[in-house]
Amino acid sequence: MATMAAELPVEPRTEVIRRAAARVGTSILVLAALWGLWEGYRWLWIQEGWTWPFIVNDTTMPHLHDIFAALWAKASPGGVGPRLITVLVKGALFTAKEAAAGFAIGALGGFALGVLLAHFRLLQRGLLPWIVASQTVPILVVAPMVVVWANPKLPDSLKDWGAVALIAAFLTFFPVTVNTIRGLQSADRRALELMRSYAAGDWRILWKLRFPAALPYIFAALKISATASVVGALIGELPSSIPNGLGAQIINFSQYYTTQPRGLWATNVIAAALGISFFLIVLIAEKLVVRRAPENLV
Amino acid sequence: MNVVEISGVSKRFGSTTAVEGIELEIGEREFVSLIGPSGCGKSTLLRIIGDLIEPSGGKVVVNRKTARQARKDRDYGIVFQDPVLYDWRTVAKNVALPLEIARWPRQKRKVRVQKMLELVELTGFENHRPWQLSGGMQQRVSIARALSFDPALLLMDEPFGALDEMTRERLNMELLRIWAASGSTVVFVTHSISEAVFLSTQVVVMSPRPGRISEVVPIDLKQPRTATTREEPRFFELVTQVREALHLGHDLERAAPVITQQAEA
Amino acid sequence: MSSTAPVAVQPVPRGGLGKLVGHRLIDWLPAVIVLVGIVGLWQGLIVWLDVQQFLLPKPTAIASAFWTDKQELLHAGWYTFQEALGGFALGSGTAIVLAVVLARWRRLGAALMPYFIAANAIPIIAFAPITNQWFDGGLTKSSKIVIAAILCFFPVLVNTLRGLTSVRPQDLELMRSYAGGQTAIFRRVRIPNALPFIFTGLKVATVLAMIGAVVGEYFGGALNALGVLILARSRIFLFTQAWAGVFVACLFGLGLYIAVALVERIALRWMPSTSE
Numbered sequence: 072m073a074t075m076a077a078e079l080p081v082e083p084r085t086e087v088i089r090r091a092a093a094r095v096g097t098s099i100l101v102l103a104a105l106w107g108l109w110e111g112y113r114w115l116w117i118q119e120g121w122t123w124p125f126i127v128n129d130t131t132m133p134h135l136h137d138i139f140a141a142l143w144a145k146a147s148p149g150g151v152g153p154r155l156i157t158v159l160v161k162g163a164l165f166t167a168k169e170a171a172a173g174f175a176i177g178a179l180g181g182f183a184l185g186v187l188l189a190h191f192r193l194l195q196r197g198l199l200p201w202i203v204a205s206q207t208v209p210i211l212v213v214a215p216m217v218v219v220w221a222n223p224k225l226p227d228s229l230k231d232w233g234a235v236a237l238i239a240a241f242l243t244f245f246p247v248t249v250n251t252i253r254g255l256q257s258a259d260r261r262a263l264e265l266m267r268s269y270a271a272g273d274w275r276i277l278w279k280l281r282f283p284a285a286l287p288y289i290f291a292a293l294k295i296s297a298t299a300s301v302v303g304a305l306i307g308e309l310p311s312s313i314p315n316g317l318g319a320q321i322i323n324f325s326q327y328y329t330t331q332p333r334g335l336w337a338t339n340v341i342a343a344a345l346g347i348s349f350f351l352i353v354l355i356a357e358k359l360v361v362r363r364a365p366e367n368l369v
Numbered sequence: 370m371n372v373v374e375i376s377g378v379s380k381r382f383g384s385t386t387a388v389e390g391i392e393l394e395i396g397e398r399e400f401v402s403l404i405g406p407s408g409c410g411k412s413t414l415l416r417i418i419g420d421l422i423e424p425s426g427g428k429v430v431v432n433r434k435t436a437r438q439a440r441k442d443r444d445y446g447i448v449f450q451d452p453v454l455y456d457w458r459t460v461a462k463n464v465a466l467p468l469e470i471a472r473w474p475r476q477k478r479k480v481r482v483q484k485m486l487e488l489v490e491l492t493g494f495e496n497h498r499p500w501q502l503s504g505g506m507q508q509r510v511s512i513a514r515a516l517s518f519d520p521a522l523l524l525m526d527e528p529f530g531a532l533d534e535m536t537r538e539r540l541n542m543e544l545l546r547i548w549a550a551s552g553s554t555v556v557f558v559t560h561s562i563s564e565a566v567f568l569s570t571q572v573v574v575m576s577p578r579p580g581r582i583s584e585v586v587p588i589d590l591k592q593p594r595t596a597t598t599r600e601e602p603r604f605f606e607l608v609t610q611v612r613e614a615l616h617l618g619h620d621l622e623r624a625a626p627v628i629t630q631q632a633e634a
Numbered sequence: 635m636s637s638t639a640p641v642a643v644q645p646v647p648r649g650g651l652g653k654l655v656g657h658r659l660i661d662w663l664p665a666v667i668v669l670v671g672i673v674g675l676w677q678g679l680i681v682w683l684d685v686q687q688f689l690l691p692k693p694t695a696i697a698s699a700f701w702t703d704k705q706e707l708l709h710a711g712w713y714t715f716q717e718a719l720g721g722f723a724l725g726s727g728t729a730i731v732l733a734v735v736l737a738r739w740r741r742l743g744a745a746l747m748p749y750f751i752a753a754n755a756i757p758i759i760a761f762a763p764i765t766n767q768w769f770d771g772g773l774t775k776s777s778k779i780v781i782a783a784i785l786c787f788f789p790v791l792v793n794t795l796r797g798l799t800s801v802r803p804q805d806l807e808l809m810r811s812y813a814g815g816q817t818a819i820f821r822r823v824r825i826p827n828a829l830p831f832i833f834t835g836l837k838v839a840t841v842l843a844m845i846g847a848v849v850g851e852y853f854g855g856a857l858n859a860l861g862v863l864i865l866a867r868s869r870i871f872l873f874t875q876a877w878a879g880v881f882v883a884c885l886f887g888l889g890l891y892i893a894v895a896l897v898e899r900i901a902l903r904w905m906p907s908t909s910e
Contacts, residue, residue, distance in 0.1 A: 097745050124776070125768040197664035201672070206841050207887030209848040212864040212880060216873065220689045294755075302757045306845075309852060310865065317760075325763030325853055335764060343756040350755035421807050440813050447811040453804045457826040457904040466822065470814045498904055524811075 109135055130332045138340065141333035155334065159320060159341040166304045166316040167345060169232045173239025174300035174349070178293060181244030185251025186277070195252065206245050211306050214238050218311040231313045239303030243296040250292035254285025290357040297349040305342065317342055371430075372397050372522055372554045373418055378427030379579075380413055387413045388580035391427065393573065400548060400555045402565035402572045404611065410580025411558045412526050418556060419445050419524045432521055439522075443471055446515030446553070450527040452507040454499035454514075461486070461495035464514045471518055485513040488547055505536040512544070516551055523548075523555045530560065541568060545594055562615070566590075566607045567599060574614040584614040691874040700878040707863075711882040714847050714860035717775045718890065721782020722843040726790045726836055728783070733794035737824060738816065743795055750795070754788040759845065763853040772854035782846030786839035790832070797831025798824045830905065833898040840894050844887040860886075 109132070116127035125131055142156040152158075184202075188195040214235075221234035258281045266276045308318025317338065324334035373395040380387045388410035395401050403411040416422045417429060420436035431439035439445065446467075454463045461482050468478045486492050489509040499507055508528055515523060529537045541564060548555055559565050565572045569588050576583040588607055590598055598604055673693050680692045691699075700707060736743030758781075765781045766772030801823055809819050851861030864879035 101746065101749055124780070131768050193664055196661060197668035200662070200665045201668060203891065204884065204888050207844060207884045207891065209844065209861065209864070209880060209883045209887075211845070211849050211852055212861060212868065212876065212883070215868060216689060216876075298755045298757065302759055305757055305760055306849060309849075321760055321763060325766075328763065328767050332767070339760050339764070342760040346755045346757045347752055350752070416807075419811055421810055440811065443813055445811050447808065449804050449807070451804060453802070453808050455805075455823070455826065457829075467812045469822070470809075470812045470818050 106135055130329060133333050133336055138333050138336040141337045142340065155337055156341075159317070159338055162315065162317040162320045163341050163345045165232065166301070166308065166318065167349075169235040169307070169316065170239050170300040170304040170345075170349065172233070172236035173241075173303055174243050174296060176236065177240035177243025177300060178247050178296060180240065181247030181292075181296075182251050182289065184244065185248040186255065188248070189252045189255040189281075190273070199252075202245065202248060205241075210238055210241060210303065211310060214307045215310045217307075218313075231311070232315075235304055235307035235311065235313060235316070238307030239300045242299040242303035242306075246292040246295045246299065247289065250288040251285060254288030255281045257288065258284040286361050290353070290361055293353045294350055294357070297353045298346050301342075301346045301349055317345070370397055371395060372399070372432060373556070374428075374430040375414075375418070376428050378414075378417060378424045378429060380410070380417060380422065381425045386579035388417075390581055393582060393585075395554060395556065395571075398552060398554055400545075400557065400568055400570045402557045402559055402569040403575060404559055404562065404565045404572055405575030405580070405583075405615065406577055407560075408580075409575040409577040411575050413580065414575075415524050415526050415556060415558050418522075419447060421447075443467070443518060444521045446518070446520035446523045448508070448511050448515045448523070448525040448528040450530045452499065452504075452511040454507055454510055456498060456500055459496050459498060460491065460502070460510050463499060463510055464517050466514060467518050473518075481517055482513075485517045488516070488550070489513045489543065505532055505540060508532065508540065509543070512547065516547065516553070519551070520553060523551075523553050525555065525557045527558050527560065529564070537564070542594075542596070544568065549593060562608055562611050563599070566604060566611060567594060572607075572611050574611060576615075583617065586611050586614060689873070691877055695874050696877045696881060699874045700881055703875065703878060706858075707860075707879060707882045710858050710860040710863045710879070711886045713775075713856065713858055714778075714844075714851065714883070715886040715890070717778035717847040717850070717859075718782055718843040718886070720775065720779035721784075721846055722786050722839055722890070724779060725783030725786030725843070726839050729787045729790035729835075730794050730832065733791050733798060733828075734820070734825075736795055737798035738820070740799065743799065747792075747795065750788060750792050754792055758785050758788075759849050762846070762850045766850060766853045772850065773856055775856075778847045778850035778855065778859075781850045782843040785842040785846040789838045789842070790835040793831045793835030793838075794828055797828025800831075801827050829901055833894070833902065836894050837891060837898070840890045841887065844883065844890070848883065 113127055113132050113134075115121075121127070129137075142154070142159070144155055146152050146155040146158045188198060217238055218231070218234040221237060222230055225233045255277075262280055262284075263276070266280050271279065304316070305318045305321070308316040309322060313319065320338045321335070321342075324331065324338055328335055371394045373393070375391050375393040378391040379389045391414060403414060405411050413422065417424045418431065418436065420429075420440040429436040432442075432444055434442070434444075454460075455466070458466070464482045464485050465478050468481060473481070482495075483492075486495065489512055491506060491509055491513065494502065494506070499510065502510065512528070515525075529540055532540065544555075545568060557565070557568060566588055567590075572586040572588060573582055574584045574586065575581065586607065590601065590603060590607070676690075677693050680690065733743075736746065761784065762781045765777045765784075769777035769780065772778075798820075805823050805827070806819065809823055812818075814822070848861040851859045852865060855862045857863075860879060860883055864876050864883070867873075867879065868876040
């Protein structure tokens, strides 16, 4: 035992610190490079007067610092009212509520459907092609009809946002279903034979073997779905005239883009932050649940 | 003339020493087996010879060149424990892989692949995919691939480790036949004492922590080896000799921590 | 594990497109039955429960609306499809080229990977009104092509990069032992290894390309574009006609998906199971 322990390469503390510093260094470098690319592109195109692929000016590509400054400025022209960031974060929280509910519905429903289809192969053959096909339905144009259909059926506390959550769920469930099927079928054949030798029933095999084997697949899907639920919520809000979310802000600022281009960019910054937060939450959950050699990040 | 000359070679991975103080000479047309318990660095040594990893110290000369130059001159044919075949290539195209990289003309390649598949008795399987073959057949494809460009040195890393005993013995016979026909030198890593004795002209016994050569046992069984070779009294004597060499190395390694523990107590 | 006898020696799947699809026709039977069942149930329930026409019209009503308008609808669908296809090709092509470059300089690729993954988590669709502003106020195809391309870019990039770098170490050792250069490693190991990953990314991208085109059209597009047409109709409560438009959008979206899936099946014929 003693010799074994001595042989394990012990990572010195300095090594850990050095690596962390390198990581921080890279991210600063990457962000600086992105900023440089943006401003450099801007400068060059304006300087040379290039018009391909599009004309560059303060409207089409505002200075990055202007965009971030706009976040802190007052939302309404004339310097009244709350700061833009307050308005946008409020909208983002509303959208997050829809996306989170949609994510939960979609993930659970998608998982249940996956279990069902993995178990009944004939059902899988019959339904899976149409589940794939369902994703080609342009949800943006279907969304208003869903809202009109769902609202009368929903209690007051769920009105509007509950309907959008359903739309978000529609984009969420698909990757989960597909990967649940793949994951449940990925269990090692020998491990299955072992379970059979214990005379374990289907239900036991599902929970003790197939489900753990499927977890990495399911989390891979959940990470895709995390973003998809935000996209679904945004797309659902756009045509359904729901005023509280980030979608309404996108419509609002896209109408005033020529006079106030930074508003739309700032909205995009907040939307990006929302999407990345959702992704990170799932990533952290995965780290906690799947204690296995981390093969890859997504 | 020696094909391989290794002097004072060592290799460290981080704070772990994989092999140390390796001195070894391998003559032309020899069949040398490296044997030892897991972790004795036999695979590491093989990879150092093949310039797949660089030694931390010491010198490796292959065909009077550095190992790197030998690799660049395509002196090595390598067979791993896994066949390492590409699923997206047919059997024939897998065998042709090194020839493509060495830019052989198409016609010459085709003739050569045919000949190689004949050698490993897989004629007729040219257009199969690797996953359509059994484990033994896959390993034969990988041997055909390794021999296809007439390498001066064949490096084999437990090539038959994953196969069942019967397939293994049959492939042992085939390998000897191929070795005799091709005239190459072989370095062969194995766990199996009887396999090492049966195949080799020399057995290099290694001991772990750190990996060292503890003994070199010359195998004087007469050539060519046949199925009856395994039944000769001399075969058993040599197996015993290798086994004792292995255990000696192992016991020495075992003894060390016991002494320290006593000292601590 | 392995046996001495040659196991599972089957003929390699050969032959063209026809055979690949043909021998699977029987596999599609359950799907066809399900479709007929769903459409039948849908029609029956609407008639039976007397659902309001404006929410979900009968399939027969949608079909007849499609038939009456098929010229205009297919024309609009084709217009939107061109936007989606252009964006798909532009975005995926750029992503694959960049992934190859990044896989060649692995340290750079590894350092940038987390940022690509983060970018992949951004709801880029919110960017659609901006691309509209970039190109002619959104009245031409360019803006939709660009938003579709940006949407397609990241999933294809992330998948391709992962495929190019997830090569077994033995494969690289083998190439090293043959003194194969970087070109040989890419051509003979990395790219074939990456193909399944690339197609996974491309299939995701087909769906995103259509979403990008339609959402882009929502923020303003040509009058004969499908997204504009569907929204115009649902605004004046022509729901049956709007659903006919949705049907056409699905048709084109599915067409693109199936095309990519077919190319995948042909390109990956060597795989032990291309069925999944």
